[in-house]
Amino acid sequence: MRELWIKVNPLQSTNEKKELVKSTLAFCSAYIVDPIDEMLVKKAGAKTIISPHNGDILLVNNIEEILKAKEHQKITCIIVTVSSRNDEEKVVIKSRGALKT
16 A cells, blocks of 8 residues: 655645645645644644654654654654665664564
8 A cells, every 4th residue: 555645844834734735635645744733734634644743643753762652652654864775774774673672
């Protein structure tokens, strides 16, 4: 199954954010937002919010935070930029360690 997640730009106007959500509800599974936009995007109709604070899915900044999130039984998400094969290997090794506990 494939899902489309959209990152909402915090610099957009309130109306632009609302319009983005309303125009993509039919095919977007979740919206990645800054904490300040959680309620706005939810009220615009988003079913799933990804955020570092009160999202349905917890956005973490590093793999170590996954362990904390697991204590609270939260679904987690991390955005990782992979620039090389070496980066990819590091991410795989780190994620395996975080997922074992």
